[in-house]
Amino acid sequence: MELEDNLLSILESLHDAVLVISKDSKIMYVNGAYSRHFGVPQNKIIGRQLKDVEAEARILQVVQSGRPLINDYSYVHSLGKDICANITPLLENGSLIGAVAIMKDISEVVALQAELERYKTYSDKLEQQLNQEIFAPLKSRSNRMRIAVELARKVAETDASVLLYGETGVGKEVMAKAIHQAGKRANKPFIPINMASIPEALFESELFGYEEGSFTGSKKGGKQGLFELANEGTLFLDEIGEMPLNLQAKILRALQEKGFQRIGGTKWCSLDVRIICATHRDLRQLIKQGSFREDLYYRLNVVPIHIPPLRERRDDIPFLTSQVLANLNPKYQKYVTVLEEVYDIFANYHWPGNVRELSNVLEHMIAICTKNSLTAEDVPHYIRIKKETEDKPDVFQQEVTPNHVNLSLNGLKQKVEKELIEEVIRNSKNRTEAIRKLGMSRKSFYSKLQKYGLA
Numbered sequence: 001m002e003l004e005d006n007l008l009s010i011l012e013s014l015h016d017a018v019l020v021i022s023k024d025s026k027i028m029y030v031n032g033a034y035s036r037h038f039g040v041p042q043n044k045i046i047g048r049q050l051k052d053v054e055a056e057a058r059i060l061q062v063v064q065s066g067r068p069l070i071n072d073y074s075y076v077h078s079l080g081k082d083i084c085a086n087i088t089p090l091l092e093n094g095s096l097i098g099a100v101a102i103m104k105d106i107s108e109v110v111a112l113q114a115e116l117e118r119y120k121t122y123s124d125k126l127e128q129q130l131n132q133e134i135f136a137p138l139k140s141r142s143n144r145m146r147i148a149v150e151l152a153r154k155v156a157e158t159d160a161s162v163l164l165y166g167e168t169g170v171g172k173e174v175m176a177k178a179i180h181q182a183g184k185r186a187n188k189p190f191i192p193i194n195m196a197s198i199p200e201a202l203f204e205s206e207l208f209g210y211e212e213g214s215f216t217g218s219k220k221g222g223k224q225g226l227f228e229l230a231n232e233g234t235l236f237l238d239e240i241g242e243m244p245l246n247l248q249a250k251i252l253r254a255l256q257e258k259g260f261q262r263i264g265g266t267k268w269c270s271l272d273v274r275i276i277c278a279t280h281r282d283l284r285q286l287i288k289q290g291s292f293r294e295d296l297y298y299r300l301n302v303v304p305i306h307i308p309p310l311r312e313r314r315d316d317i318p319f320l321t322s323q324v325l326a327n328l329n330p331k332y333q334k335y336v337t338v339l340e341e342v343y344d345i346f347a348n349y350h351w352p353g354n355v356r357e358l359s360n361v362l363e364h365m366i367a368i369c370t371k372n373s374l375t376a377e378d379v380p381h382y383i384r385i386k387k388e389t390e391d392k393p394d395v396f397q398q399e400v401t402p403n404h405v406n407l408s409l410n411g412l413k414q415k416v417e418k419e420l421i422e423e424v425i426r427n428s429k430n431r432t433e434a435i436r437k438l439g440m441s442r443k444s445f446y447s448k449l450q451k452y453g454l455a
Contacts, residue, residue: 011029011031012031012032014031014033014102015033016033016102016103016104017030017031017033017034017037017038017102017103017104017105018030018031018033018034018100018101018102018103019034019059019100019101019103020090020098020099020100020101021050021059021060021063021098021099022097022098023063023096023097023098024049025049025050025051025060025063026047026048026049026050027045027046027047027048027049027050027053028046028098029046030042030045030046034103037103037105038079038081038105040079053078054076054077054078054079056074056077057076058072058074058085058087058101059085059087059099059101062087062088062089062099063089063096063098063099066089066096067089068086068087068088068089069085069086069087070086070087071084071086072084072085072086072087073106081105081107082105082106082107082109082110083103083104083105083106084103084104084106085101085102085103085104086101086102087099087100087101087102088100134178134181134182135149135152135153135178135182137171137174137178137323138152138171138174138175138178139316139319140313140316140319141313141315141316141319142308142312142313142315142316144306144308144312144313145307145308145313145316148175148305148306148307148308149175151303151305152175152178152179152182152305153182155179155303155305156178156179156180156182156183157182157183157184158183159183159184159185159274160302160303161274161275161276161277161299161300161301161302161303162176162179162275162276162277162302162303162304162305163240163276163277163278163279163283163300163301163302163303163304163305164176164276164277164278164279164305164307165278165279165280165304165305165306165307166278166280166306166307166308166309166354167280167309167352167354168280168353168354168356168439168440168441169310169353169354169355169356169357169439170307170308170309170310170354170355171307171354171355171356172238172278172307173192173236173238173278174355175305175307176190176192176234176236176238176276176278177190177236179234179276180233180234180236180274180276183234183274185232185233185234185274188232188233188234189229189230189231189232189233189234190230190233190234190236191226191229191230191233191234191235191236192236192238193206193207193226193235193236193237193238194238194239194441195237195238195239195240195241195242195243196238196239196242196441196442196443196444197441197442200244203243203244203247204247204250204263205223205225205263206225206226207225207226207227207247207250207251208225208227208250208254208260208261208262208263209222209223209224209225209227209228209262209263210222210223210225210262210263210264210265211262211263211264211265213264214262214263214264214265215263215264222262222264222265225262227254227260227269227271227273228269230273231270231271231272231273232272232273233273233274234273234274234275234276235273235274235275235276236276236277236278237275237276237277237278238277238278239278239279239280239441240277240278240279240283240300241279241280241281241283241286241292242441242443243292245291245292245293248292248293248296249293249296251296252293252295252296252299254271255271255275255299256299257271258270258271258272259271275300277300283297283301284297309351309354310351310354310355310357310358311350311351314346314347317343317346317347317358318338318343320355320358321338321343321346321358321362324358324359324362324363325338325362325366328362328363328366329366332366332367334366334369335372336366336369336371336372336373336374337372337373337374338373338374339373339374339375339376341375341376342374342375342376342378342379345376345379345383345384346358346379346383349383352439353437353438353439353440354439356436356439357437357438357439360436360437360439361379361380361383362374364380364427364437365378365379365380380423380427381423382419382420382423414452417448417452418452418454420438421434421438421448421449421452421454422454424437424438425454431445
């Protein structure tokens with residue numbers, strides 16, 4: 001077969017559109033595919049000057065420069081189409097005589113890409129809204145708190161370990177949950193564990209699990225540990241400063257090697273978990289004291305976030321109160337509002353138990369309230385007393401000074417703390433409720449009982 005004799009047949013058999021022009025931009029040839037794709041009959045276009053039809057046609061640039069354009073994208077106005085083309089110069093005896101373009105209509109692809117971009121924009125907006133909702137409970141007027149929340153938003157998108165610093169009750173677990181829910185592990189488990197609430201002898205079995213028969217009293221069939229339960233998700237280690245040294249070494253090894261073995265087991269369990277920790281203690285000081293491993297500290301303290309105490313963001317109290325009441329009103333089948341006098345009292349209290357204490361105080365108030373509004377009378381006495389004594393300095397002097405004149409400042413603080421613990425215990429169903437109201441760890445609570453002879 002002579003290719004020269006069958007050249008037109010070859011061009012006509014192509015699925016892609018073909019356009020050939022001469023050096024002076026005259027259209028010499030278009031194939032049948034060109035007519036089918038673009039709706040232009042061959043006899044209507046062949047012989048015309050391309051520059052009169054499409055002055056900005058890319059093939060004209062190839063004729064002028066003599067250089068090809070490969071996978072070139074352009075929008076052809078005369079056709080109303082998005083085109084991708086391979087355009088090459090035509091040479092005869094080394095001289096440029098024209099150019100040929102093999103063209104594809106990519107209008108549908110471009111439209112789909114634009115649609116995808118619209119969906120992506122919409123998806124990004126939805127993600128932003130969801131992100132706002134996730135972090136809504138942490139909304140604040142405090143600049144320090146806003147910085148903490150913004151940092152949490154940023155780190156949520158990663159798998160970096162986070163160490164949350166803050167006093168008991170500031171909302172470290174709320175922050176940890178928000179980071180988890182805003183991250184890529186949101187549909188995986190979030191497993192919280194308070195290190196101060198686990199007896200030291202049970203630490204290892206609780207975290208790593210055990211095999212059947214590994215020790216006396218072990219559960220039949222063994223038990224999954226919290227690391228296994230949290231796999232592919234997030235493990236939140238609260239009060240990390242209470243962890244025994246021997247367990248710190250095992251956790252560090254598990255994180256470094258991305259795996260562990262159950263107690264009494266030989267099978268290696270792969271570990272894919274994000275770690276978020278929290279503490280109210282100064283870990284650097286614990287390192288100096290030799291009670292916290294420095295290498296574990298650097299493993300966990302990749303992104304430190306400091307959550308300020310409630311006394312440093314008192315302007316947040318009305319918002320936090322409305323949040324708490326939104327949950328408590330349905331629970332107690334009540335709908336109560338808060339009078340301004342209550343906020344005045346709250347603003348003068350130092351909130352040692354922070355947001356957790358505020359929540360417990362509000363639950364106490366709504367539980368005993370028989371009206372439609374929470375008033376100053378509903379506020380627990382130990383919170384109200386400061387406001388009352390400020391309003392009545394003579395009464396304060398009469399009631400407090402004679403009883404405490406011979407006490408040092410430290411002694412006075414201890415007396416107030418003892419009285420507070422006694423009052424909370426009296427008004428609680430059990431000691432677990434008292435611990436929750438006081439906003440302290442179980443270990444600290446029982447230590448205080450021993451100290452003040454209340455055990």
